[in-house]
Amino acid sequence: MRITMIGTGYVGLVSGACFADFGHQVTCVDKDAGKIAALHRGEIPIYEPGLDELVAANVKAGRLDFTTDLTLPVGEADAVFIAVGTPSRRGDGHADLSYVYAAAKEIAAALKGFTVVVTKSTVPVGTGDEVERLIRETNPTADAAVASNPEFLREGAAIRDFKFPDRIVIGTADERARKVMGEIYRPLSLNQGPLMYTARRTAELIKYAANAFLATKITFINEMADLAEKVGADVQDVARGIGMDNRIGSKFLHAGPGFGGSCFPKDTRALVQTAHDHDVPVRIVEAVLAVNDNRKRAMARKVSHALGGNMRGKTIAVLGLTFKPDTDDMREAPSIPLVTGLTDMGAKVKAFDPAGMAQAKAELPDITYCEDAYDCAKGADALVIVTEWVQFRALDLPRLKAAMAQPIVVDLRNIYRPAEMAEHGFSYHSVGRGDA
The missing domain is CATH 3.40.50.720 (NAD(P)-binding Rossmann-like Domain)
Structure with missing residues (x-):
């Protein structure tokens, strides 16, 4: 499969390198020309154990490439993953989706043939609906399906998490998109990677609910630690x-x-x-x-x-x-x-x-x-x-x-x-x- 990854941050670079290691043809796109030039020199912009070797091996094998121009790789892709940042918006705590929406518009203009556009970034419920609307508005003739495929990668263990996942959540109602996404993740079948197909909004909420629950566990045991100190227990x-x-x-x-x-x-x-x-x-x-x-x-x-x-x-x-x-x-x-x-x-x-x-x-x-x-x-x-x-x-x-x-x-x-x-x-x- 031909995959285009928009964004070479933590999620985009790890996901792109792992997809390439599965045997897919992957192009990672980033507007930052300095970052792309560094990646071509073999310099990794983030610290993640094993990522430099994984990137180097797949670049050498010709399965992984980097560019600043999305036009050609999007036009040739079976699936385009949006993996750009969604930082907290200043002042109100909402996720800043400006990078996601800008990417959606640029992708729409370059689409050729049936393509699955996948939100890999962590986005609020309903974002996929807006991405789909923007694609239709920008390119009414585009033959595209929008899916949600949230990441569940732990920093420091991201490569293993990608290759041996607890679950792979794919949110789409489009049968063609399901087939493409199933083929992309098919190499994990030997590892019995559990694919879970849901509605798109459900997939978006799963990611937020998972992180909120883990944050709750951490906070709970921290409060128990404070109590343990007062009563003479060992947390x-x-x-x-x-x-x-x-x-x-x-x-x-x-x-x-x-x-x-x-x-x-x-x-x-x-x-x-x-x-x-x-x-x-x-x-x-x-x-x-x-x-x-x-x-x-x-x-x-x-x-x-x-x-x-x-x-x-x-x-x-x-x-x-x-x-x-x-x-x-x-x-x-x-x-x-x-x-x-x-x-x-x-x-x-x-x-x-x-x-x-x-x-x-x-x-x-x-x-x-x-x-x-x-x-x-x-x-x-x-x-x-x-x-x-x-x-x-x-x-x-x-x-x-x-x-x-x-x-x-x-x-x-x-x-x-x-x-x-x-x-x-x-x-x-x-x-x-x-x-x-």
Whole structure:
């Protein structure tokens, strides 16, 4: 099959490379000439484990190409995927669909023969209807079917998620479109990839509902962590105890500094706005957003408490800046309000992240960036673990302690055992487990 992918961001590039690896002929299109030139040089604009090798192999095999002009690849395509950004619109939390609609109009003008136009971007319910209307308005003779095919990729594990999916949701009522989409995903049949065909609006809502539910699980266990600290319980055991119930499940029950990233904050806000537009109360999702925002701001106060409440003139070492490990994504990362709160309290902040420091400098320009964890810890009055990178899971604790001005560790990801930290002479503060 011939596939055109509009957008070479996280979703577009990963999806395009994986489709090419299935054996399809894929062209990725982006208006950013600098990004396309970089991709032709083999430079990947995002950090995702294994993506550089996957792109290089499929470019070499002639199945994957990049261009700034969509005219020819759209005209030749069996399916055109829209994978452009849908950021939160300033001021109201709605998804900004301007990039999606602009892409739809350009695609419409270039269509030739029957083509499936697929919204891969995360979009509110009803977006596919508007995309279809714009295509008909721009090119009344176009023979096209509009489908929804939301992505369910975890940053840091996106390639595996694409190739071994829990489900593939395809929203369309058009039989020709179903046939094309089934053929595109046919290589997954050996992996028993479960295709789920739904109405288009249902597919759009599935994506938002899934992200809102996962965000709710994170927020729930964070509130249980606060309660555990007050009553002398261990939130990790609580999470394990409830997660063993297969009606609940263990995933996303890890207490921490709150959720961030490119999806959960944006998508929960957009779901709330969609519900408001239709006069439907979604009080749980609204509470999730409010609790998460408060939690991220509260983490700086947790560090201050570990230092006795006086931060002025203190040096704080921060390990991990990205919103999760195995990515360079800084979008709505918990580290941002944490570092901002620390500096507002008068602290000096040093930081190290294995992949995200270039992106972090745009968000946090007034802190010191270090070469590694031990350089970061040097002279620090407290060390804060914010992102659970594997590099931070087995630090040389005696070396760490020797480097610090005070042996105070605030572990916001609970990656160390309190007893072990106490044995090494640390004043250790974690989440939902009490202090050591």
